[in-house]
Amino acid sequence: MMARRYDPERRTRIIDAAIRIVELKGIAALSHRSVAAEAGVPLGSTTYHFAGLDDLLVAALEQVSGGQGGAMKDWEEALAGSGSGGGKGGTGGRSLADAxxxxxxxYAHGDRGRIHLEYELYLAALRRPALQPVAAAWLDTMVDVIGRHTEQEATARVLVALIDGLLLQLLLTDRPFDRAAVRAALARVTGEG
Incomplete structure (x- = not known):
């Protein structure tokens, strides 16, 4: 009998493989078999670590939305220097709309595959109840990060909805990023004119 090889990174490799598959081919291409092949692990490893695909998708969404150096940490750092014309946070000279x-x-000029991946996982929560708490936590975190720079939580929620809409439109239309129009829309919500 052959001894089982200890591989502490296997679970992480499986999650990373799932993320790559969703980014390149979409959720429809995700299966235990495709993930095992992409991760270079036996098929049984994927089912050992993740009983079902929803479990794997939850882990992938958690990693994408809040993993080490996740997007929200980047947003928090970028917004740290912004003020919102009477908002709660920020000390720099940039307005919240500008930031x-x-x-x-x-985001628009970066890797669109990453935006596609985030929204593919995020929107999967519409049909997969197991993902809904993770997606809701992602939204709440984003509202919290932006809300530190607004007077009211409601303003932060509207900004998050607007940002989601703008990014989805960017993905769906493949139009170039219109800086002036985006800034004007954000400024209307923040009251920065």
């Missing part, structure tokens, strides 16, 4: 516009512009 958010710059972040969205970086």
């Amino acid at each position: 958010l516009t710059r972040l969205l512009e970086e």
Whole structure:
């Protein structure tokens, strides 16, 4: 009998493989078999670590939304220097609308595959109840991060909804990023005119 090889990184490799598959081919291409092949592990390893695909998708969404150096940490750091014209946070000279516009512009000119991946996982929560708590936590975290720079939580929630809409439109239309239009929309919500 052959001894089982200890592989403490296997679970992480499986999650990373699932993320790559979803990013490149979409959730429909995700299966225990495709993940095992992508991760270079035996099929039984995927079912050992994740009983079902929903469990694997939850782990993937958690990693994408809040993993080490996750997007929200980047947003928090970028917004740290913004003020919102009477908002709660920020000490720099940039307005909140300017800071958010710059972040969205970086997203738009960066790896669109990453945005596609985030929204593919995020929207999967519509049909997969196991993902809903993770997606809701992601939204709440984003509202919290942006809300530190607004007077009211409601303003932060509207900004998050607007940002989601803008990013989805960018993905769906493949139009170029219109900095002036995005900044004007964000400024209307923040009251920065």
